[in-house]
Amino acid sequence: MSLAGYEFEVQRDDGLATEEMTLNMGPQHPSTHGVLRFVVKADGEIMRTALPDIGYLHRSIEKISEKVGYHGFMPYTDRVDYVSAMQCNQGWAMVCERAAGIEVPRRGEFCRVIACELGRIASHLLSVGTMVMDIGGMTPFTHAIREREKVNNLLEDLCGARLTFNYMRIGGVAWDLPPGYTEQVTAFLDQFEPLIDEYNDLISYNKIYVERLANVAAVSKEEAINYNLVGPNLRGCGFQYDVRRDEPYSIYPELDFEVPVGTGEVGTLGDCFDRYMVRIKELKESCKIVRQCLEMIPDGPVLARVAKKLKPPVGDAHVRVEASRGDMGWYVVSDGSEFPYRTKIRTGSFSAMSIVDKLSRGLMIADLIALIASLDVVAPEVDR
Amino acid sequence: MQSFIDGLIASGVFGGLPAEAIYPAMMFLFASIVVFGFVLPLVTITIWLERRVWSRIQSRVGPNRVGPQGVLQGLADGVKNILKEDVVPDAADRPLFVFAPYLLVWGFLATFVVIPFSSALVIADLNVGILYIVAIVALSAVGVLMAGWASNNKWSLLGGIRSAAQVVSYEIPAGLALLPVVLLTGTLSTQGIIQAQGWAPWDWFLFHSPFTFIAAFAFYISALAETNRTPFDIPEAESELVAGFATEYSGFRFALFFLAEWGSLYVTGAIMAVLFLGGWQIPTGWTNNTVVLNIAQLTVFFLKAYFWVFLAMWIRATLPRIRVDQMMSLCWKYLVPLGFVNLVGTAVWMVIWPEGNTFVPYLMVVGTLALLVIFFRRVLYHLRRAKPELYFNPAI
Amino acid sequence: MDFVTFFALAIPLVVVAVMVIAHPSPVYSALFLVMTLFLLAVYFLFLNAHMVAALQIIVYAGAIMVLFLFVIMLLNLQSDTLRTQRHGLGRVAIIGGVILLAELGLLLQGSSSELAESSLPENFGTVEALGSQLFTKYLLPFEITGILLLVAVVGAVVLAKR
Numbered sequence: 001m002s003l004a005g006y007e008f009e010v011q012r013d014d015g016l017a018t019e020e021m022t023l024n025m026g027p028q029h030p031s032t033h034g035v036l037r038f039v040v041k042a043d044g045e046i047m048r049t050a051l052p053d054i055g056y057l058h059r060s061i062e063k064i065s066e067k068v069g070y071h072g073f074m075p076y077t078d079r080v081d082y083v084s085a086m087q088c089n090q091g092w093a094m095v096c097e098r099a100a101g102i103e104v105p106r107r108g109e110f111c112r113v114i115a116c117e118l119g120r121i122a123s124h125l126l127s128v129g130t131m132v133m134d135i136g137g138m139t140p141f142t143h144a145i146r147e148r149e150k151v152n153n154l155l156e157d158l159c160g161a162r163l164t165f166n167y168m169r170i171g172g173v174a175w176d177l178p179p180g181y182t183e184q185v186t187a188f189l190d191q192f193e194p195l196i197d198e199y200n201d202l203i204s205y206n207k208i209y210v211e212r213l214a215n216v217a218a219v220s221k222e223e224a225i226n227y228n229l230v231g232p233n234l235r236g237c238g239f240q241y242d243v244r245r246d247e248p249y250s251i252y253p254e255l256d257f258e259v260p261v262g263t264g265e266v267g268t269l270g271d272c273f274d275r276y277m278v279r280i281k282e283l284k285e286s287c288k289i290v291r292q293c294l295e296m297i298p299d300g301p302v303l304a305r306v307a308k309k310l311k312p313p314v315g316d317a318h319v320r321v322e323a324s325r326g327d328m329g330w331y332v333v334s335d336g337s338e339f340p341y342r343t344k345i346r347t348g349s350f351s352a353m354s355i356v357d358k359l360s361r362g363l364m365i366a367d368l369i370a371l372i373a374s375l376d377v378v379a380p381e382v383d384r
Numbered sequence: 385m386q387s388f389i390d391g392l393i394a395s396g397v398f399g400g401l402p403a404e405a406i407y408p409a410m411m412f413l414f415a416s417i418v419v420f421g422f423v424l425p426l427v428t429i430t431i432w433l434e435r436r437v438w439s440r441i442q443s444r445v446g447p448n449r450v451g452p453q454g455v456l457q458g459l460a461d462g463v464k465n466i467l468k469e470d471v472v473p474d475a476a477d478r479p480l481f482v483f484a485p486y487l488l489v490w491g492f493l494a495t496f497v498v499i500p501f502s503s504a505l506v507i508a509d510l511n512v513g514i515l516y517i518v519a520i521v522a523l524s525a526v527g528v529l530m531a532g533w534a535s536n537n538k539w540s541l542l543g544g545i546r547s548a549a550q551v552v553s554y555e556i557p558a559g560l561a562l563l564p565v566v567l568l569t570g571t572l573s574t575q576g577i578i579q580a581q582g583w584a585p586w587d588w589f590l591f592h593s594p595f596t597f598i599a600a601f602a603f604y605i606s607a608l609a610e611t612n613r614t615p616f617d618i619p620e621a622e623s624e625l626v627a628g629f630a631t632e633y634s635g636f637r638f639a640l641f642f643l644a645e646w647g648s649l650y651v652t653g654a655i656m657a658v659l660f661l662g663g664w665q666i667p668t669g670w671t672n673n674t675v676v677l678n679i680a681q682l683t684v685f686f687l688k689a690y691f692w693v694f695l696a697m698w699i700r701a702t703l704p705r706i707r708v709d710q711m712m713s714l715c716w717k718y719l720v721p722l723g724f725v726n727l728v729g730t731a732v733w734m735v736i737w738p739e740g741n742t743f744v745p746y747l748m749v750v751g752t753l754a755l756l757v758i759f760f761r762r763v764l765y766h767l768r769r770a771k772p773e774l775y776f777n778p779a780i
Numbered sequence: 781m782d783f784v785t786f787f788a789l790a791i792p793l794v795v796v797a798v799m800v801i802a803h804p805s806p807v808y809s810a811l812f813l814v815m816t817l818f819l820l821a822v823y824f825l826f827l828n829a830h831m832v833a834a835l836q837i838i839v840y841a842g843a844i845m846v847l848f849l850f851v852i853m854l855l856n857l858q859s860d861t862l863r864t865q866r867h868g869l870g871r872v873a874i875i876g877g878v879i880l881l882a883e884l885g886l887l888l889q890g891s892s893s894e895l896a897e898s899s900l901p902e903n904f905g906t907v908e909a910l911g912s913q914l915f916t917k918y919l920l921p922f923e924i925t926g927i928l929l930l931v932a933v934v935g936a937v938v939l940a941k942r
Contacts, residue, residue: 023538029626044854045542045708136614136705142442208615209704365542366624366707480811511906515834519821522842526814529846533807533853541853548846555843572907 020048025368027056033130033372034379038356042365050360050368052353058383065332065343070096070170070310073340078164080345081381083126086112086119086155087323089168091345094249095330096170099317100310108172108302109251114185114293115158115167117286121192122151123324124232124279124286131276131373132203135212140203147195150188157181170310172303182294189287196283204280213276214267217359217371224270227358228351231326232282233375236262236275243322255292257285272374279376309338325349325376349381418507423493423647428458430646433690434697441701465639473536473632480534484527485633485640491524492647499654500574502664502681504674513574514562517655518555521610524644525551528619528629531641535632543628546708547612547619553715554609554616560723561603564596564730565589565659578663586745590660591752593744595729600660602719602726604692607652609711612645614700618708653692654685661688785826793819806852810845817841831910 021044026037037053061080065073077092078085090112097104104112129144152162157178159167167174203209219229224237234241242259244252260281262274312334321328326348335341352375360368393406432447432455439446447454472481498513500506510516525548532544566572568589569580581587589596609616620628630641657663664681671677706714733741796819799812817840824833914922 021538023542132704136617137703138438139442139701142444146443203704206704208706211710212704212707364707364709366618366705369624477807480807510830512830512834515831515838519834519837519842522838522846523814523818525842525846526811526849529849529853530811533849545850545853548850552843552846555838570908 023365025050026053033377036372036377036379036382038368040360040365040368045364045366047360047363047365047368049357052356052382054350054353055383057379059380061384062343062345065340067339069338070100070312070340071308073343074169075164075166078166079380080384081323081325081328081347081349081378082163083378084119084123084324085163085165086116086167087321087328089165090116090250091319091321091323091328091330093168093170094319094321095317095332096310096312098319099315099332099334100170100306100312102171102304102306104172105301105304106251106298107176107300108304110293110297111173111177111302112168113250113252113255114177114290114297115155115165115173117289117293118151118155118158118185119165120286120324121283121290122148122155124283125151127324127373127376128199128276128279131370131376132209134369134373135209137203137206137209140199143195143199143202147192150192154181154185154188157184169303169306171306172301174303176302177297182297185290185294189291193284193287196280196287200280204277210266210273212366213273213370213374214271216267216272216367217363217374218268218271219355219359220270223355223358227355229326229355230348230351231322231324232278233275233326233348233352235260236278236374237270238262238264238274241327243320243327247320249319249321251293254296255289257289257292260285272370275374275376311336311338323348325352325378325381345384347381347384349375349377349379350383352377353382418496419493423496424643426650427643427647428462429455430650430693431458431461431642433693434646434649434700437694437697438701441698462639466636468635470635470637471632475536476632477534477536480530481632482637484531484534485637485644487527487530488524488644489640489647491520491527492644492651494520495648495651498574499651500578500658500663501685502678503575504678505682506575509573509575512572514566514572514577514655514659517651518559518562521648522551522555524648531633532629535629537632539625539627540629540631543619543625543631546625547629550612550616550619550711551610553712554606554719557715557719557723558603558606558610560720560727561599561606562659563723563727564599567727567730567734568592568596574658574663578658578665581662581665583662583665583667585749587665588660588662591745591748592740593730593733594748595726595733596660597748598722599726599730600656602722603659604652604656604695606715606719607655608696608699609715611648611652613649613696615703615706616711617700617705618711649693649696650689652696653689656692657685657688661691663688789819789822789826793823807849810848810852813848814841814845817845828904831907 020041023040023042024037025040027035029036035057037056039051039053041048041050059079061076064076068076074089074092077088080088093112096102125144125148129141129148132144133141155165155167156162158181159165159175161167219227219233219237221237221239224234224239229237230241238261240259240261243249244257245259260278262270262278264270264274265277266273312332314334314336316331316333318329318331321330328348329344329346331342331344331346332340333342356368356371356375359371363371435457436446436448436454447457450456450460472478495517497507498510498516500509528547528551529544532540532542532547535541565577569577571577571580577589581589585591590600591597608614612619619625620630625631630638633641664685666677666680666684668677671680793816796812796815800809800816803809803812817836821833821836821841824830824836
């Protein structure tokens, strides 16, 4: 994006001249959550606009799928949203299974859900931790990262990787749970669940923190739907929508969990604090889901027999998964060959970015940081 | 000190050199000794302490490799910074860019002139000591603005402007919070203020009346804001302004900014100790040796100053950052009116009890102690039920 | 104040004062003005007027000049834009300067050298002396100045709110 047209503008209304300052926030900026860039036009501390630069991090992931085949694309899905790669794995696996009509073994589904929910815990911990850090509190971040480290250890036990998992396969998962895994995870959950309350004691209701987030960048329900916000950002506006509940997939219909929504407890409904609080509450729900899965998990195989050169019949398939950043759409068109004809991924961060420009008007520069953090934007997921 | 130099001149050490040349030269020599022998280690230790305290609060270990317990970490960082390339951006205004860090460091070094470390250890007991400190701190805003503007970077400029606005605004509540003490003592000299207090807590101005108690904390908050500490670290908010006015600086000049920042943190603690905690006052009569007495006074003074420094570290590790408009409204809507209330309240108090109320200080000391006990009991309770493993061993 | 100290301060003071008007960049001019005010404060210090020196730095060098710098930096004034906007003030300035010099010369002739020799009162330059003078002898000017500043504050708020 060229900066032409965003140079100095002198407004002359009612005699007092003000000059807008164009600030280039990012791509190398400490708080932009990856390689994200905003062109901010500010009048002193107050922003006129903040235009996100979408496309800077484009890596043509969708195009790659057309060259590497169905199985071979699995590691690339890790890179769509590297903060919570499990759900991306699941999305790709599910869309391929739907296109090819593959049935996943029941134990495989449970493994998937356990992995996904652990991944969600890790992702939300990073999100709330960096959010507090963006607001200026350093200690809660280290506490969140400490717990995330434990989740990463668990996921490493599961699949050998800590960030880009490549755990799932079309037709199930790559490996069964390692021996003693149930006890390990239960021990972690026992230790972790009280810490969520401790986290709330530590920072969530801190006076300064609440003052910084309450009433900042509030999104109404209608606005959120018009701008296609999904996931915690949508639920933060008080709209109860969760793919796991409303368009169930995998074994989610059998599980008992709640869909937390924003309540506007400290300010307007749908402000930054509500989005933050929804994530905190989802941590608890994820813990609940993992516990249920560990209890209900049946014996059996984890991977169905799938052809090495998978050739789904001609046609297309679409699935939605509830990723950490919300409703993630996966669409694949098959022409009957072993390579997808076209793949499309629709992510939550992308739609969250589109509302930034609108919300940022009239906010202060410091509020933009809170806004980006509360939308939980992951830069590579925006551009794919 | 002047008499010491006069003695040297009289003894003929300098030969026939004119006294006008000897005085500045000797002043320069003494200043160098003070800076390199006292201030630099002090700042290094403060930085090390901050990092250790901070890491303990965050359940980390912190620097513990360089020297015993990592005390020499600051030295290692200093060496690293000096060896780094000193980058001056092409578009920067070179003279101002180069000069600004020195102005800031000079600003905090100059405050050491009036800080009385013991009854004898004070460089100059100016009769406007407290005003002098306020003046020097006010000048440091110019240095920050200079650094911000000369970097020719919008983030730097924003940081510089935020910082200057902050310093200029918080000077007023800070000045107002000083006034009750000045009213009580009738002097601006730092030694005079300390001599008006006693060694016992109920003789401190902190517990003199409720008004001075509030004034102490109002001053502390304002001082935190003037030294850009959390929750007022808005000028160098790394998540908003990258590094504020220090964004374009590197190497030695960056180290100078650090030096100034942590140096002024200690100065804040020292001023708090002077004004409200009785400075170097200790019980007298147990020794006649002036050297021992002065060392004891020095120790007491350092402990009191570092109490406030520690508090600032704790605050920094705990609280998030407030926004610019919130900072301004805190200053003008709360602290400034509070300062006036304190001022008038202290004046009324002095009219009612010209010699000071004898009962209230004891009551306040007891109340504060009770609060502290309750506080530490709660801390202990939370430590016991804390789930994650904590590092209780301070020797790690 | 002896001969050497006087000139050690006076020469830099005059140089920086000239630089205030001679330097093309407005930011530098403002910074030189800060330096001028600071050196003036040092003068006050040598004249035993400690209080005035401290106030000079707090109010002028610290607060007022910082606000000046604020405005200059935010407006990002370029040196050449000011050059072109002189509006023929140069001649007026020269005439004013000549008149000022003449006045100073007259004053210098009229002043007696004995004044500098006379010893200072005991509490000269202290806060008490300054305060009692302000609140007794100069009470009316003091209060009028206060009202003037109040009007300025109200005016600034009104302008900013408009």
